[in-house]
Each structure stands twice: as C-alpha cells, then as structure tokens.
Amino acid sequence: MNMRKIFSSLIPLVAGISLLAGCNEEGKKSEVNAGMPKDGQELAGNIIFWHSFTQGPRLEVIQQAAAEFEKNHPKVKIKIETFSWNDFYTKWTTGLSSGNVPDLSTALPNHVVEMINFGALQPVGDLIDSIGRDKFSEASINEGTVKGQNYSIPLYSHAQVMWIRKDLLAKNNLPVPQTWDELYDTAKILTKDGVYGLSVPMGSNDLMATRFLNLYVRSGGGSLLTKDLKVDLTSPLVQDGIKYWVKMYKDTSPKDSINYNVLQQATLYYQGKTAFDFNSGFQIGGVKANSPQLLGEIDAYPIPKMKVGDPTPALETSNIPMVVWKNSKHPDIAKAFMKTLYDKDRYISFLKAVPVGMLPAIKGISEENAYKEDPVIKQFKHAESVITEAAQRGTAIGYEHGPNVQAGVLTNQHIIEKMFQDIITNDTDPMEAAKKAEKDLNNLLDTIIQ
Known part of the structure; x- marks a missing residue:
C-alpha cells in the first residue's frame, strides 16, 4: 500500500470524523456562515477559486464570469487556479494543515464528505435558497447535506x-x-x-x-x-x-x-x-x-x-458541486460570484462548452432553446436522454x-x-x-x- 498517500487522505478524515457523529461541539461554535450579500451591496476583497475545468471552453466561461464580476465590483479581485482532479485531491488534503486552501472550489461528491468531516467548509444553504432550492434535485443537494446544513451546491451532473x-x-x-x-x-x-x-x-x-x-x-x-x-x-x-x-x-x-x-x-x-x-x-x-x-x-x-x-x-451519477471553504475571509464574495455562474445565459454557455457532457443541475434549462438547439445536443438527443435518465436514478459510488x-x-x-x-x-x-x-x-x- 502507498502509506504516504493513505496518510495524506487520513489527515482530514481522522481529524474531523466526529462532525458526522455529532461530537464536534467546538466546530459548531466556531462555524460562521456569512450570509448572501444584498443586491447592490458594495463588495471588497480578494478571493481564490480552485477548479478542475482544464478544457479550454469551460475555463474561458469561468474567466469571463470572473472578469465581469470584477468589472461590476471594482474592489474585488478573483484569482483562478486550475488543477486536475487527482492533483486537486492532493492539493486540498495537504493544504488543510497549512491553511493553504481557497475561498471557493469545485469538488467531487466524495471529497465533500471528507471536507465536511474535517470542518473545512461553510454552509451554502443561503446561496441555494437565493437561486431557488426547488430548482435543484433533492438528491443532488443531499449529497452535501449533514444535520440539515447544506455544504455544497451542484453545478452540473453526468452519469455513467x-x-x-x-x-x-x-x-x-x-x-x-x-x-x-x-x-x-x-x-x-x-x-x-x-x-x-x-x-x-x-x-x-x-x-x-x-x-x-x-x-x-x-x-x-x-x-x-x-x-x-x-x-x-x-x-x-x-x-x-x-x-x-x-x-x-x-x-x-x-x-x-x-x-x-x-x-x-x-x-x-x-x-x-x-x-x-x-x-x-x-x-x-x-x-x-x-x-x-x-x-x-x-x-x-x-x-x-x-x-x-x-x-x-x-448506478453511478456524479453531481459535480462547488463549495465555500471555512478559511475564506470573504465568503460573501465567494457566494455572490458563485451565484452569477447560474445566470441563465452564462450557465447555458458553460454547459454548452461540453454539450451532453455536462447536464443541467437546475430545472428548466434543458427546455431553453439556446440549450436544446445546440447542434451537438440535437445530434445526440438519444444519448442525452439515456444519460439524463441514468443521472436521475443513480448516486455517487458508495452513496x-x-x-x-x-x-x-x-x-x-x-x-x-x-x-x-x-x-x-x-x-x-x-x-x-x-x-x-x-x-x-x-x-x-x-x-x-x-
């Protein structure tokens, strides 16, 4: 066995396993959930966004969203760092001990449970509510929910x-x-x-x-x-x-x-x-x-x-989520930026960066003409329907x-x-x-x- 790898992954698991068991009283007391900023509220601060969108089109949509957010909020700077999924797992598990984690990031469902157990995340239920809780499937929300607190928000879905x-x-x-x-x-x-x-x-x-x-x-x-x-x-x-x-x-x-x-x-x-x-x-x-x-x-x-x-x-469904890290000094900015990714036009552009590969995580998008008239989505209508049905039935491995x-x-x-x-x-x-x-x-x- 690769004991170094096992040890790195056990750090967050062992340190925080009591959160799910209900024993981390200190974590509960220190947990701060900065609310969603009000419309028109002035925002100021620098945030870091880690994600694993290594393909050009997806990365470009994220970069454009960050540039527009900075334009609308001149006192905000967003630094974007990109990692492969394997590198990301190593990055956050080793970064926990030093505090070298971002303000917000993408994750995999199994990562989220480990992050929650370590007490590394802030709840994002207010973000979900501001977008519309009924727009998301209950199953995708539940993957990042512990004791009534939502710690992740699904960005897109796919299935095997x-x-x-x-x-x-x-x-x-x-x-x-x-x-x-x-x-x-x-x-x-x-x-x-x-x-x-x-x-x-x-x-x-x-x-x-x-x-x-x-x-x-x-x-x-x-x-x-x-x-x-x-x-x-x-x-x-x-x-x-x-x-x-x-x-x-x-x-x-x-x-x-x-x-x-x-x-x-x-x-x-x-x-x-x-x-x-x-x-x-x-x-x-x-x-x-x-x-x-x-x-x-x-x-x-x-x-x-x-x-x-x-x-x-x-079978296997992946609802790829985003999270806000507890160490963030500006969780309000992180949540405000995350919300802009669900703006209809931008969200459709993001999904169409990998058509059929990324299925909508919120209801109604698949019925929008801008989405369903995409040439690839039209050509692979059968495949999309098969994947959509599989995604609605499945869970992450072991869930x-x-x-x-x-x-x-x-x-x-x-x-x-x-x-x-x-x-x-x-x-x-x-x-x-x-x-x-x-x-x-x-x-x-x-x-x-x-």
Whole structure:
C-alpha cells in the first residue's frame, strides 16, 4: 500500500470524523456562515477559486464570469487556479494543515464528505435558497447535506452509460448488448482488425476498476458497501463481478490497460480503437477532437443488466458541486460570484462548452432553446436522454446508503485496482485477493472511524 498517500487522505478524515457523529461541539461554535450579500451591496476583497475545468471552453466561461464580476465590483479581485482532479485531491488534503486552501472550489461528491468531516467548509444553504432550492434535485443537494446544513451546491451532473460503435455492430450484424453476458460475447466478437471489444482499466492511480466493478455489482442489486458501511468484496455477486472483469480483460482488452487511468481508457474510444466503453457524455467531445469522422457512429445506451427483464438499476451519477471553504475571509464574495455562474445565459454557455457532457443541475434549462438547439445536443438527443435518465436514478459510488466517508476510502485508496492487478499479474485466486483487499480497506475504516 502507498502509506504516504493513505496518510495524506487520513489527515482530514481522522481529524474531523466526529462532525458526522455529532461530537464536534467546538466546530459548531466556531462555524460562521456569512450570509448572501444584498443586491447592490458594495463588495471588497480578494478571493481564490480552485477548479478542475482544464478544457479550454469551460475555463474561458469561468474567466469571463470572473472578469465581469470584477468589472461590476471594482474592489474585488478573483484569482483562478486550475488543477486536475487527482492533483486537486492532493492539493486540498495537504493544504488543510497549512491553511493553504481557497475561498471557493469545485469538488467531487466524495471529497465533500471528507471536507465536511474535517470542518473545512461553510454552509451554502443561503446561496441555494437565493437561486431557488426547488430548482435543484433533492438528491443532488443531499449529497452535501449533514444535520440539515447544506455544504455544497451542484453545478452540473453526468452519469455513467455504455458507449457503443454503431458501425461495428452493423457491420457484424450484432444488436446492442442488453446484458453483461451479451456484452462479453459481443465485445469478444468485435476484438479484431485493430479494435478491442472493451478495454478494462486497472491503473492504481485512479478509480476505474472500482467503477467498473461497482457498475456490475449495482446492476445486480448489490453494493460494494454493506448496510453498516463495511467493504464487501467476497459476497457471491461481487466475486462474480471480479471474475467477469478479469475474463473481459483477458479476452477483449489491451494488456496495457492493467495500468490505464481514466484518460488513457477514454482515449482508446476517442481514437476508434474500442467498440464499447463506460463513460459520461464527455465521450462526445473526445471523439470529436480525435476522430471526427466517427462522430456519427457513436451513441449511448443503458449499462447492461444481469437479465433483460430486470428492473432498471440505480448506478453511478456524479453531481459535480462547488463549495465555500471555512478559511475564506470573504465568503460573501465567494457566494455572490458563485451565484452569477447560474445566470441563465452564462450557465447555458458553460454547459454548452461540453454539450451532453455536462447536464443541467437546475430545472428548466434543458427546455431553453439556446440549450436544446445546440447542434451537438440535437445530434445526440438519444444519448442525452439515456444519460439524463441514468443521472436521475443513480448516486455517487458508495452513496446508495447515503453520503458517507467510507465511500471516499473505497474510491480514493485504489486498493481494488491493486487487487485486480494482483489477480492478473500473479494469478492470485480472486477470493484470496478479494479477502486481502477487503481486509485492508476495512482496517483503514476501523482506523478512521473509532
């Protein structure tokens, strides 16, 4: 295990685990929630915004919003810093001890629970109310809610779906797979002529193998966490999932995918080198940039089920939020700026920076002509509907039992990825490898949650 990485992630978890348990009385007393500034109120101060919008169009919308805000509030300066998601996690976990955190930032749902546990965030319920609480889905708000306090506000949503190559299926007279067995058989047939049926990523610096395993297990009505929030890798359903992905790796995947992260995995599909992949609507932009000639040959369909007649499962949804940090000296400015990002015209421009990749987090936007008449959104209307339905049903990985710290350990420590690598590289028995990984993860949870 990478003990340095584990230690860095345990700092916020161990220090603040009592907040969810209701024991952090000092944190409650010191918690200050600067309210939303009034319309026309003069604002003054400098704020820092960390975000992970590394793609040009999204970054440009944020920069334009900051420039306009500064113009309207001459005594305000907004410094924008951009980090990849992996770098961001390291940045904030290590920055907590030194106070080197921003005024506001984007986050991932599992990050938010860790941030709340450390007492690192200010509530943003007043911001949500000023925009209109009824405009947001209750599920997306609840992901950042503890004891009635809202600590995050969703900016956009997406969900994991199955991406296909229509041309390859048509050429081989194959239907779109509806079950996991059908997916395996179809992917194996399509593994030829320089194309892999499905790449299975297992890189130990990302959560991709955890994601794939979670999709399989959730589709069978199970979970990687028990109801009492212990990691389960040894139940029959989870063991079936482990064996399924090992078989798929051996028969339909490039062997290098044992070390793939999310970008390496997606790039194969972008380049037309895989027939299937699991991802969000961000796939469209990647294919457009890498293989525009294939743009008309891709589409999204629901994640496979165990059996065709099974009910539609709740799988993985990501409601990407923003947060205000407790250390901020100007939370009123941070909230006022955040609110401008939801101004209808700007918000639609932001979403259209990655059309179909970023779905609206507030109701009514998808019915606006400026949104739905976007050429990419019109072309991928079917894919958008599939992703929207999946987003409405799902949760973050491990959140099927509600927001919890354990889900962050499950996804951030990459122990499941190392388990798969052990099975593949050392020919370790899946049950033996799973027992070790399960024990390691549960020992971590026991260390964190006393």
